[in-house]
Amino acid sequence: MTVRTAAMAALTFGLSTAGGWAAEKAYGPGVSDTEIKLGQTMPYSGPASAYSLQGITELAYFKRLNERGGINGRKVNLISLDDGYSPPKTVEQTRKLVEDDEVLAIFSSNGTATNTAIHKYLNSKKVPQILLNTGAAKWNDIKSYPWTMAFYPPYAMEGRALAKHALATKPDAKIAILSQNDDYGRDYVKGFKEGLGSKAQTQLVAEATYETADATVDSQMLKLKGAGADTFFLAATPKFAAQAIRRAHELGWKPLLLVGSGASSIGAVLEPAGLDASQGLVTAVVMKTPADPLWKDDPAMKDFIRFMEETGLESKISQYGAVVGYTTAMLMHKILERAGDNLTRANLMKMVTSIDEKTFPMMLPGISLKTTPEDANAYHALRLQRFEGKSWVVFGDVITE
CATH class of the missing domain: 3.40.50.2300 (Response regulator)
Known part of the structure; x- marks a missing residue:
């Protein structure tokens, strides 16, 4: 050469x-x-x-x-x-x-x-x-x-961005969190709480975790819905994220639902959970989504x-x-x-x-x-996107740290 x-x-x-x-x-x-x-x-x-x-x-x-x-x-x-x-x-x-x-x-x-x-x-x-x-x-x-x-x-960067979006969308939000009980989940939650700042003490009404060996997250979902939360942050791997999204829908619980990017796959998470149950989900990402008509x-x-x-x-x-x-x-x-x-x-x-x-x-x-x-x-830096119909749609400006 x-x-x-x-x-x-x-x-x-x-x-x-x-x-x-x-x-x-x-x-x-x-x-x-x-x-x-x-x-x-x-x-x-x-x-x-x-x-x-x-x-x-x-x-x-x-x-x-x-x-x-x-x-x-x-x-x-x-x-x-x-x-x-x-x-x-x-x-x-x-x-x-x-x-x-x-x-x-x-x-x-x-x-x-x-x-x-x-x-x-x-x-x-x-x-x-x-x-x-x-x-x-x-x-x-x-x-x-x-x-x-x-x-x-960084999971923490995603968490901070999603928390700030929640506060901007629902200033008086009552927030629940479900996370994986390891460094994966803890980093997401740490960043999310950093994004909430002082409001974490008053607006965070319930938290639950799961183990990767658990069969379901049904009991955790009942607890979180029962706390009266209208905003739900989900830091989970695909199997448990699909369960949680589907269960929230079955329970008639319709919070503002925020998910980490690791649980944002249409094929691996949203389709198993049900596309009807996934409407309005918000996540933070860096890569283009193939199903988004914006990139056709x-x-x-x-x-x-x-x-x-x-x-x-x-x-x-x-x-x-x-x-x-x-x-x-x-x-x-x-x-x-x-x-x-x-x-x-x-x-x-x-x-x-x-x-x-x-x-x-x-x-x-x-x-x-x-x-x-x-x-x-x-x-x-990253971008926010919302699930609408059958695809993710990017919205808002680039978020930098």
Whole structure:
């Protein structure tokens, strides 16, 4: 590749070239002249199996990329293992990926509790734990964990935005919260309460949590409705979010319903809950929704839909996990391309902590991606959207922090 070509690629993708174009080849584990080996764990089974579409989409992305020649002549071998959304299983599978398969990096593994279980291990081994599909605050601690970086909007940022929307919509709202009893739920609730500010003490009338091993959230929903709340914040994974939305409808409870983006998938959450039960839901997101008519002529959306059709995933187009997987794989593609022949673990971390994308395919207008060696959080803005009819509709201005 010529210097001019490299410079043009840098302009196209906006990723820093610092350390990226070494004069000589430098390889870390899992890399050769023909292969780049990555690993991940996904909940292909268990209570969060709806998220598995992310891994399926990423596998399809790299399969198609490999058929087209790969990255700088190398095929990407993504080894994606089932952890059942169980932290002990995540540890077992991740050790296999690192010690037996000798992957270059752990890429886009799903789940807050599951990634927490391998956080210290991967950092002690100096193995990149990157583009994680979780928005917990702990992933942006470069000083203590320099090998970790997530690629999901911070849960707390979403929570703050939704709380402020609730107060603006219903200044005297009586608010109830249902959340998952782990760092996933706690980060959302922390941000939501921060957004409420001093009003949390007077306007928050009921809180309930659930465990991922629970069969239903029926008892929690009865408690929350019984508290007289007219506003409901739901920080749940897809299975339990669908249950809660459907149960609220069955109970005749019609609060202003606010949901975290992890529970906003039309195919995985709203359709199982019932589209009639989902009308008026509000969420905070960064990516375009395929079912939104606003994007029917958008070139990036057309590329996404074409990809889904060409890879046999056309029935999953409306699911948020597909958009997340597609976008995450695309960014990893660009990062690896930018690294050139310097495919060491250290240089990979330089690449993921020097992203500067003013725009990126499938991101909503006004949403950029930027990381630095001091701040590994790629997202600093989001948008609100409301479910109307059969699709999400974006509204309001870009919300920045």
